[in-house]
Amino acid sequence: MRRHVTIAIGLAAILLLAFPASAQLELGDNTNLNLSGDVSFGYSGSFGESIASGHGIGVGGQGQLTGSYYNPNFLAFRMEPYYNRSQNNSSFQSINNTSGLLGQLDLFRGSSFPGAIFFGKSVNGTGQFGVPGLSGITTHGGGRNFGFTWSELLPDKPSLTATFSSNSDHSEIFGSSGESQSSSRVLTLQSLYTLDGFHLNANYMRQSQDGNFPALFTNLPTTETSFTSNTLSLQATHRIFWNGEWVGGVSHSIFNGDIGGGQLISNNDGSSNLYNTGITVNPTSKLTLAFNSNYYSNVFATLQQQIVQSGGIPLQNSLGWSASSLSLNGFAFYTLTSHIGVSGTWGRQTLFLPEGTSSVNRFGGTVNFNYAQNFLGSFNFSIGAVDMANEDGNQGAGLTGNINYSRRIRGWEVGAGFNYSQYVQTLLATYTTSNYKYDAAVRRKFHEGLYWSGSFFANHSALTQFEGTGNHSEGFNTSFLVRRYSVNATYSQASGTSLLTSRGLIEVPSGVPPDLFADTFQYRSRGFGYGGSATFRRWLWTTSYSKSYGNAFGGSTQSAFDTRSINARLQYRVRKMYFNAGFTRFHQTFGALGTQPIDFNTYFVGFSRWFNVF
Numbered sequence: 001m002r003r004h005v006t007i008a009i010g011l012a013a014i015l016l017l018a019f020p021a022s023a024q025l026e027l028g029d030n031t032n033l034n035l036s037g038d039v040s041f042g043y044s045g046s047f048g049e050s051i052a053s054g055h056g057i058g059v060g061g062q063g064q065l066t067g068s069y070y071n072p073n074f075l076a077f078r079m080e081p082y083y084n085r086s087q088n089n090s091s092f093q094s095i096n097n098t099s100g101l102l103g104q105l106d107l108f109r110g111s112s113f114p115g116a117i118f119f120g121k122s123v124n125g126t127g128q129f130g131v132p133g134l135s136g137i138t139t140h141g142g143g144r145n146f147g148f149t150w151s152e153l154l155p156d157k158p159s160l161t162a163t164f165s166s167n168s169d170h171s172e173i174f175g176s177s178g179e180s181q182s183s184s185r186v187l188t189l190q191s192l193y194t195l196d197g198f199h200l201n202a203n204y205m206r207q208s209q210d211g212n213f214p215a216l217f218t219n220l221p222t223t224e225t226s227f228t229s230n231t232l233s234l235q236a237t238h239r240i241f242w243n244g245e246w247v248g249g250v251s252h253s254i255f256n257g258d259i260g261g262g263q264l265i266s267n268n269d270g271s272s273n274l275y276n277t278g279i280t281v282n283p284t285s286k287l288t289l290a291f292n293s294n295y296y297s298n299v300f301a302t303l304q305q306q307i308v309q310s311g312g313i314p315l316q317n318s319l320g321w322s323a324s325s326l327s328l329n330g331f332a333f334y335t336l337t338s339h340i341g342v343s344g345t346w347g348r349q350t351l352f353l354p355e356g357t358s359s360v361n362r363f364g365g366t367v368n369f370n371y372a373q374n375f376l377g378s379f380n381f382s383i384g385a386v387d388m389a390n391e392d393g394n395q396g397a398g399l400t401g402n403i404n405y406s407r408r409i410r411g412w413e414v415g416a417g418f419n420y421s422q423y424v425q426t427l428l429a430t431y432t433t434s435n436y437k438y439d440a441a442v443r444r445k446f447h448e449g450l451y452w453s454g455s456f457f458a459n460h461s462a463l464t465q466f467e468g469t470g471n472h473s474e475g476f477n478t479s480f481l482v483r484r485y486s487v488n489a490t491y492s493q494a495s496g497t498s499l500l501t502s503r504g505l506i507e508v509p510s511g512v513p514p515d516l517f518a519d520t521f522q523y524r525s526r527g528f529g530y531g532g533s534a535t536f537r538r539w540l541w542t543t544s545y546s547k548s549y550g551n552a553f554g555g556s557t558q559s560a561f562d563t564r565s566i567n568a569r570l571q572y573r574v575r576k577m578y579f580n581a582g583f584t585r586f587h588q589t590f591g592a593l594g595t596q597p598i599d600f601n602t603y604f605v606g607f608s609r610w611f612n613v614f
Helices: 002-016 299-309
Strands: 025-027 031-047 054-069 075-085 098-107 115-129 137-152 160-173 180-195 198-213 223-240 244-260 264-284 287-296 324-335 340-353 356-373 377-390 393-409 412-425 432-445 450-463 471-482 485-501 504-507 521-536 539-554 557-574 577-591 598-612
Touching (some): 137 557
Antiparallel strands (some): 025 031, 054 075, 075 098, 098 115, 198 223, 287 324, 324 340, 356 377, 377 393, 412 432, 471 485, 521 539, 557 577, 577 598
């Protein structure tokens, strides 16, 4: 132990006493290097009821190495290593001492064949298990990523850009057992070309996603998911009469998705085609007309891809559900005055089901008003009505509305907004949505350097055909700034229907009927926090407290969570050296009622120094 301490002290002394050298190092005639960063040396430790106490002397830091060969446009690189970084000794927002590396290599920039390679790895970091409306439940783990991009950009030739990325990570919630693992790989190819006035855009994408995570809110075994899709598409645009544009395209997708939990629960595979075309014209400067149509050969496959792209797991098509869909839409907008415009819409959505055809017609109109004047401020609103009907008759009317206002009143800067929509058509003709949101903000500068600001928001959404499928969230934040002192506070709450994924709970994607999912979870969450900072000469002090709690349940199983964190940090600057002291107290409970919490404290006292080696 004594030998290790001596080595750490010697290394720290060399780093802390290093003096600035030349700003750039040249190796030979063609290689240029720059190295800068900061290192820290100090005493750190941890203690608590759920962990073994420990302490010792250590070294940490982060650096940035950049360079080029021959010319920065020919070859340039950047590497950013970091070691033993946490919120106690640096600006990193990690409870643990995390280490890792980020890097990128650029080739042939500015040429017809540019490319880049990027990579990264992190160890023992902290992250978040997502909960709608909150920053999340704290986790610990690591991950890595690798990717590249390359382009061919020859003049008067079809371009080609290839991009590949591979990501994997693993994490475990503090206070629970069972590790979540996820990985994804995405390959895209894109080619652009103009031929006889037609702008062509061809794309290919292969996407695969694998996940393995414990069923945290159920008594089921670990859930395993796997999804792969391949999509090939071609889009074309061309200028037409009346200063307009035509667009048309076709795409073909094939997919395969598996869900397992000790045994295979669901296996879904299939293919889908999308055909779309549309035109937009402007007969006059005040009139715009548009029409478009879309045909989906497999609506289930389209929903499948939307959910995976939003971070969800594949649908479980245990009902053998299938359908195709055709949508026709028309739009007209006319400017009456410089402040007033009117628009009209028409749409017909037809769903082709095995048991028959279902159609919905939609008619709507909107009035838009915009006005901005220094005396009255900025004000705009739109209001409209939508009427829907199918084979059985009129299905009722809905409303859409949007209002925004901002103004400066005797030093007060105020703003507010409201948006409401009902019967907004989804991909499925038989499902509609209803949602509204509103927000407000105020800011004021008082005398003697006093600033205050505050804001509030709320969001509500639901599928109107299903009870209990809505989601809502509300929150506010406020802050005061007085010269060198500041304080802030936040609060948020949310509840609704969610899906369990390897990265946490996510809201059910808008417009997707819940009967396509085998398991959904009702959640309720709340969170609040406050903090402050003060600067006095060369001293900087910051502190914060946060708490989030709630529950999620599906079926007869319920899990609760409670996360609390306190962090305080003190810093004193002497030229390029800093004295740092930090303390973190962390508490988290996750699981069924009666689960033992994890509770620990960490601290750091030491020095850090910025350096520019070359």
